[in-house]
Amino acid sequence: MIFTLLGPLEVxxxxxxxxPSATKIRWTLAQLLLRANQVVDRSAIIDELWGEQPPRSALTTAQTYIYQLRKRYRARFxxxxxxxxxxxxxLHADPAEIDTFVFExxxxxxxxALVAGDAVRAADRLRAALALWRGPVxxxxxxxxxxxPYITHLDEIRMRALRMRTLADAHLGRYRELIPExxxxxxxxxxxxxxHEQLIVALHAVGRRADALETYQRLQRTLDRELGIAPSQPLHQLHHDVLVGVERPRSAEHLLQSMP
Structure with a gap:
């Protein structure tokens, strides 16, 4: 069986x-899948499904949902x-059959691979990870x-994977492909x-210096108007380098350290 949670839940x-067609049964299944091969407390299931004021029948109803899941899938295992x-x-399952585990x-x-300097493998692995996403978790x-919190955690890992894949592609000189994204x-x-820094670097690398400068200026205006702050010193320095036509060497180690 294959369980996918990076998008609508599917089995x-x-x-x-x-x-299952019933929302709360799917909801219960999702909780068990996100913590596959670990104990999920009954009280956590009840809190998730009904919040701070569960009905008096909550425990019995939750047990019924578990029974229905067992009955539905027992013949598959x-x-x-x-x-x-x-x-x-x-819930007992092979992590290779659950997309969240494969993604991580x-x-x-x-x-x-990126830390080891293998940008080709890094880009390949990270692109495969990101391809598992079919929409919001x-x-x-x-x-x-x-x-x-589990959904927030996965969203943050997705953003980090996207940043690392951007670095890997940039290291391989794929600036033109990166610009639209x-x-x-x-x-x-x-x-x-x-x-914004990565976009400025990519635009500058392919000879689009005017577009790179406009990107910086747009960010500068946005930060000033919305937050009352200026771009950080590294971005300010990058802007200066683009103005004077200097391309600084950017090691993978340095770029990884600069990631949020």
């Missing part, structure tokens, strides 16, 4: 979608799918207090100085 068996283990339940593994491999489930990202994150 695939032999290429066919096999997912040679061993147990969900077992009871105090103070809650454990590929991101770690890509980061390690669990976009069809109304995340509560337990799921929300970096333009989109700087518009989506108008206060992110690091992304």
């Amino acid at each position: 695939h068996f032999d290429g066919e979608l096999d997912l 040679s061993g147990p799918f969900i077992t009871t283990r105090a103070p809650g339940y454990v 593994r590929l991101t770690e491999e890509g980061g390690a 669990l976009s069809d489930i109304p995340a509560g207090p337990i799921l929300t 970096l333009r989109f990202l700087t518009h989506a994150h108008p206060y992110d100085e690091w992304l």
